[in-house]
Structures are given as C-alpha cells and as structure tokens.
Amino acid sequence: MSIRWKLLWSYAAMLIVPLMFLVLISALLLIVFRGDVRSIHSIYESKIEGIEENDYNRLVKRTLAQNPQLLTDTAYLRELSAELAARQVSLLVREESRTVYASSAIAGDPVLTSDLPPYAHPDFRKDTTVKIDDVWYQIVQYDLKAADGKPVSLFLLTKIDPLVHFAKRWFPIVFAAAVAALILTNAALTYYMSTRIIRPLLALRQAAGRFSEGELEVPIAVKGKDEIGQLGVTFENMRVRLKESVSLQMQYEKNRKQLIANISHDLKTPITAIKGYVDGILEGIADTPEKHERYMKTIASKADELDKLIDELFLYAKLDMQKVPFPMQPMSVRGLLNDWSEDLGFELEKNGVTLERDFDLPAAVCVRVDPDSFKRVLGNIIQNSLKYMDKARPSIRLSARTINEAVEIVIEDNGSGIPAEALPLVFDPFYRAEWSRNARTGGSGLGLAIAKQIMMAHEGDIRAESVAGGRDALDFDDGDRRRRGRWRQIKGY
Known part of the structure; x- marks a missing residue:
C-alpha cells in the first residue's frame, strides 16, 4: 500500500473512530440515565424538566x-x-x-x-x-x-440553567456542526499533508528515476525545513556530487587515454631507436669498429633513458596510490636549503646559470619532511627550469619565507615562460607545454607530476606562475617563471 493511501486511511480512521465512540458513549449514557433507548425521544417530547x-x-x-x-x-x-x-x-x-x-x-x-x-x-x-x-x-x-x-x-x-437549555435546544445543530468541523478539518489536514509529504516524495521519486537514467542536470526543487525538506537537500547534494563525480570520471577517462597515448609515445621512441641501431649492426651497416662502438653507445643511452622512464613511471604510480613510505623527520628549512643550494650553485655555475638565494626565515623554523624526497622535488623543478632556458644570461633565484603558519619556498627563473592555458596542466603526468615533445626539451614528462605527489604526501601544495613581458627583482628578461611550494610550519624542534 502506498504512503498516499496509508495517510488517507489513517485520516479516515481518525474521523470515523471518534464519531463511533461518540455515538456509542452517548447511547450508553442515555441508557444508563433513561433506562431504554426507545425513551430517548422523550427528552425532546418532555418540555418541563x-x-x-x-x-x-x-x-x-x-x-x-x-x-x-x-x-x-x-x-x-x-x-x-x-x-x-x-x-x-x-x-x-x-x-x-x-x-x-x-x-x-x-x-x-x-x-x-x-x-x-x-x-x-x-x-x-x-x-x-x-x-x-x-x-x-x-x-x-x-x-x-x-x-x-x-x-x-x-x-x-x-x-432552567441557561447552558442546559442551550444544550437541549441546540444540541442537534451543535453536534452536526462539530461533525462538519471534524470532517472539514480532516479534509484540510489530509490536503495539507498531501501537499507537504506526498508531492515532495513524488518529486524525489521522479528525481531518483532521472538519476537512474543518468540525467543529472535538472535540480531538485523540494523545499522546507522538515524531514522531507532535509531529504530533498540531501538528494540535491547527492545530485551535485554525482554530476561532479561523472564529470570527474569522464575527465579521468580522458586523462587515462591521454596518459596511455603519452606513455606509448615516450616508450616507443627509445625502443624504435634501439631497434634501428640493432638492425644497423645486424645488417652490417656498422662495418667499422668506430661505427659499431657508436651504435652500441647509442643503444646503451636509449636503454638507460627507457629504464629511467620506467622507473619514474613506477614511482609516480606508487605515489598516486600512496604506497611510498616517507621517513619524516624535523628539519630546519634554512639549514636544508643552505646545504642543498650550495651543491646546486656549483652545478649551475658549470652551465653558466646564475643562482641567487634569499632565505628570509629564522634558523629555528622546522618542518617534518623526508629530506631525500624534498630534495627530489627541488631538483625536478630546477631540471624543468633548465630545459626552457633561452636567455643569454640565464638566472635562477631561490627564496624562502614564512607566511602565517606556513613556509613558502619560491624558485624563479628567466626562461621562456609558460602559456597561460598551460599553467593548470604543468603538474599533470606526461604534459608538456610544447606538443612536439622534442628531444631538446625532452624527459619523461613526469618530473613535475612526481613533485606534486610528494608535496601532497607532505601535506603541502605546489603551483606554477608565469609573468610574460614582466621584470622582477633579479632584472629578469621578459617571460620569467616561478614555482612555489608551501609547507605548514612546525615549531619546537
């Protein structure tokens, strides 16, 4: 039996049962005081008390x-x-x-x-x-x-008592009016409950039917602060989340297909090169010891490139599934950056890149990090900066400061800049701002994605900014880029 009929029957019972008891009790009282049901009419035939x-x-x-x-x-x-x-x-x-x-x-x-x-x-x-x-x-x-x-x-x-007189004279009318009022009240209550319960439930049922068919665009218009209204709000929240989940799933599917395509491309490139050089050796093209040695070195280089790509892909997969353990320990941010940047400065100097440092934070400021993973994040960002250096005086600036209860580390370079439409995607796996995926700017395409996963595991965040045509404190040429990482500050170590 539907809720509608249950409510209708319950309200009908609320009307009929009291009326039956009223008639029964009245009859019993008359029998007790008058002696016989047949003498009831004498109440009105007798005019004198x-x-x-x-x-x-x-x-x-x-x-x-x-x-x-x-x-x-x-x-x-x-x-x-x-x-x-x-x-x-x-x-x-x-x-x-x-x-x-x-x-x-x-x-x-x-x-x-x-x-x-x-x-x-x-x-x-x-x-x-x-x-x-x-x-x-x-x-x-x-x-x-x-x-x-x-x-x-x-x-x-x-x-005679006025009330007794009124009751005897007007009892039939009063009784009829009471019954009519009871019926009208019951009807009004039934209609009210139907509009406040049945209709919202029907709307929710229709919405659930649309959900089952995958239609998530139409919002649910169930209002009110009662339980039905709260259920409507819950349904609407569920619709919004389902819609977001479907959109996210579609995006994940699109990303998955793109990821497979990128992996296939990046794996196939060194394999193709290896096969070409192997065929050259087998077919006797490398007919001199010098060519043979050059072919073998190229094969070894491509094999190392392939091995590195597979290692990074495996690491990214483990990070994405949160299966990489991080031995956290309290570290002084300033001390860690000083040690790492000294080694970095020597390496950059060999390549003609200027490194400037500006650490505006006390030595006592500490965060819990895995030092090796933290250095990997910084190294991946520096490697990404070096790939896109196109200025006569390449420069990198490393700075750190505290903001409220967080530590912010900024790495800036004066490279070629990042297009505005590419900024939200630079931390996606296998994404490159240039679609040619050429060997000069090559790499696995996983460096920044791995850096982001490590930062998320450290309860931090990382983002990229690009200012085209601007100049900064380092007197950078137009098109400088910035990578920022932020960790929650932990004191007392």
Missing part, C-alpha cells in the same frame, strides 16, 4: 378537563403544588387576568406573573422558554374553561 408527557395527560386531560371545578379549588391546588414542588416545578392558575393560585416559590414575584402569555382558547397548549427578570423559565401553558365558563390558564413553570 422532571415532568413526562403522561404527567400532562393525567393532570390536564384526565383530571382538570373532566373536573373544571378543581381549577378554583384552593386545597386541591395546594396539594398539587406540593407534589410538583418536589420536582422543582411551580404551579400558577390565572382566571381571566386574576391570579387564582401561585406556588410559594413564585407567589411574591409580580413581574413573573405579569409577563406570562395571555389566554388563547380552550384546549390550547403551548411550550415556551422565556427569560423573566434575568431568569430562564420553561413554561407549559394550558387554556381551559372553568366550571362557570370563565377562561382559565394553567401554567407549569420550572427554572
């Missing part, structure tokens, strides 16, 4: 109507008044406009006697409820003829 219809018949039709002289018999009226007084009913007999007899409870109330209805005609009977002097009375009036033919009105009066 405490006097039944058969009392009227006995009193008026069988007694007074047949013995009109009793209407003026004071002794009889006094006896009848005493009997009625036991039932809180007062008696008043009026002949023409003169009061012949009045019960003691109302005898001294001239306002009451003057406000009683006038005589109508013989055998006239009227049941009324009137308010006299701020008191409610129920009155039964009988108009008869006395023994001498004069008009006589007999009144039976009883004081």
Whole structure:
C-alpha cells in the first residue's frame, strides 16, 4: 500500500473512530440515565424538566378537563403544588387576568406573573422558554374553561440553567456542526499533508528515476525545513556530487587515454631507436669498429633513458596510490636549503646559470619532511627550469619565507615562460607545454607530476606562475617563471 493511501486511511480512521465512540458513549449514557433507548425521544417530547408527557395527560386531560371545578379549588391546588414542588416545578392558575393560585416559590414575584402569555382558547397548549427578570423559565401553558365558563390558564413553570437549555435546544445543530468541523478539518489536514509529504516524495521519486537514467542536470526543487525538506537537500547534494563525480570520471577517462597515448609515445621512441641501431649492426651497416662502438653507445643511452622512464613511471604510480613510505623527520628549512643550494650553485655555475638565494626565515623554523624526497622535488623543478632556458644570461633565484603558519619556498627563473592555458596542466603526468615533445626539451614528462605527489604526501601544495613581458627583482628578461611550494610550519624542534 502506498504512503498516499496509508495517510488517507489513517485520516479516515481518525474521523470515523471518534464519531463511533461518540455515538456509542452517548447511547450508553442515555441508557444508563433513561433506562431504554426507545425513551430517548422523550427528552425532546418532555418540555418541563422532571415532568413526562403522561404527567400532562393525567393532570390536564384526565383530571382538570373532566373536573373544571378543581381549577378554583384552593386545597386541591395546594396539594398539587406540593407534589410538583418536589420536582422543582411551580404551579400558577390565572382566571381571566386574576391570579387564582401561585406556588410559594413564585407567589411574591409580580413581574413573573405579569409577563406570562395571555389566554388563547380552550384546549390550547403551548411550550415556551422565556427569560423573566434575568431568569430562564420553561413554561407549559394550558387554556381551559372553568366550571362557570370563565377562561382559565394553567401554567407549569420550572427554572432552567441557561447552558442546559442551550444544550437541549441546540444540541442537534451543535453536534452536526462539530461533525462538519471534524470532517472539514480532516479534509484540510489530509490536503495539507498531501501537499507537504506526498508531492515532495513524488518529486524525489521522479528525481531518483532521472538519476537512474543518468540525467543529472535538472535540480531538485523540494523545499522546507522538515524531514522531507532535509531529504530533498540531501538528494540535491547527492545530485551535485554525482554530476561532479561523472564529470570527474569522464575527465579521468580522458586523462587515462591521454596518459596511455603519452606513455606509448615516450616508450616507443627509445625502443624504435634501439631497434634501428640493432638492425644497423645486424645488417652490417656498422662495418667499422668506430661505427659499431657508436651504435652500441647509442643503444646503451636509449636503454638507460627507457629504464629511467620506467622507473619514474613506477614511482609516480606508487605515489598516486600512496604506497611510498616517507621517513619524516624535523628539519630546519634554512639549514636544508643552505646545504642543498650550495651543491646546486656549483652545478649551475658549470652551465653558466646564475643562482641567487634569499632565505628570509629564522634558523629555528622546522618542518617534518623526508629530506631525500624534498630534495627530489627541488631538483625536478630546477631540471624543468633548465630545459626552457633561452636567455643569454640565464638566472635562477631561490627564496624562502614564512607566511602565517606556513613556509613558502619560491624558485624563479628567466626562461621562456609558460602559456597561460598551460599553467593548470604543468603538474599533470606526461604534459608538456610544447606538443612536439622534442628531444631538446625532452624527459619523461613526469618530473613535475612526481613533485606534486610528494608535496601532497607532505601535506603541502605546489603551483606554477608565469609573468610574460614582466621584470622582477633579479632584472629578469621578459617571460620569467616561478614555482612555489608551501609547507605548514612546525615549531619546537
């Protein structure tokens, strides 16, 4: 059974069950106090509290109507008044406009006697409820003829509680109104719950159906702060994440295909060269010892290049799967950079490259790093800078400083610069800003990708910047490039 029908049946039960219990309890109460269900109608047939219809018949039709002289018999009226007084009913007999007899409870109330209805005609009977002097009375009036033919009105009066009178008189209307209000309230509640629960659930079901078919573009418009609204927000977050996941998966698939293509290209290049030189030896092209030696050295060089590429590819795969252990230890950043840059300066000087250093941080500033991996990151960046040096005075600047709770290391060069569209991709595996992948700028294409993976494992980040046509503190030529690495600063070592 669907939630819609469950709610409809539950609200119907909320309506029907209380009504059934109301009717049942009312019937039981009437049976207890009235003795029989068939006597229920007597509540409305009896107009005087405490006097039944058969009392009227006995009193008026069988007694007074047949013995009109009793209407003026004071002794009889006094006896009848005493009997009625036991039932809180007062008696008043009026002949023409003169009061012949009045019960003691109302005898001294001239306002009451003057406000009683006038005589109508013989055998006239009227049941009324009137308010006299701020008191409610129920009155039964009988108009008869006395023994001498004069008009006589007999009144039976009883004081009634206003609430009791209202309840007896208006109970059917009040009961019907209560039932109508209950039905309308139930209908309104059903409609409200349908709009607040059923419709949002249907919207979520439709959205789930679209999700299963791969349609993730349409947002979910379920609103509200209740549980359904929160579920809608969760669904919308799931849709956004699924969409991002699908987009990311598509990008991963594209990158994977590109990666396979790049790996195939970079592996095939040295293998092709090796096969060519081997065929040259086998076919006797290397017919002199000098050629043979040159061919063998070329084969060995290409084999070393291939071996290095495979090693770097294997290292990148292990880093990507986070399976490379890093023996972390606290190191002084300034001391580590000083030692490494001294060796670097000698190497760069041999190649005619100027190295400038600017370490603006205390010697006590330490970070937890793996020294060998850290030096590999710096070395890969320097090697990348050297590949693209195209100035008469090549320069590299190494600087470090603290920013808030982090250490920032900046490596700048005055190379050829990086195109703006290539900046977000320079740390991707096998990516090169020039698509020719020529041997001059060659390499595995994994150096910066490995550097990024190591930085991520050290809970740091690395990024590249390129300023085309600009000049900096080193008086670089146009097209300088910067590589920045940042680590969280750790003190107290």
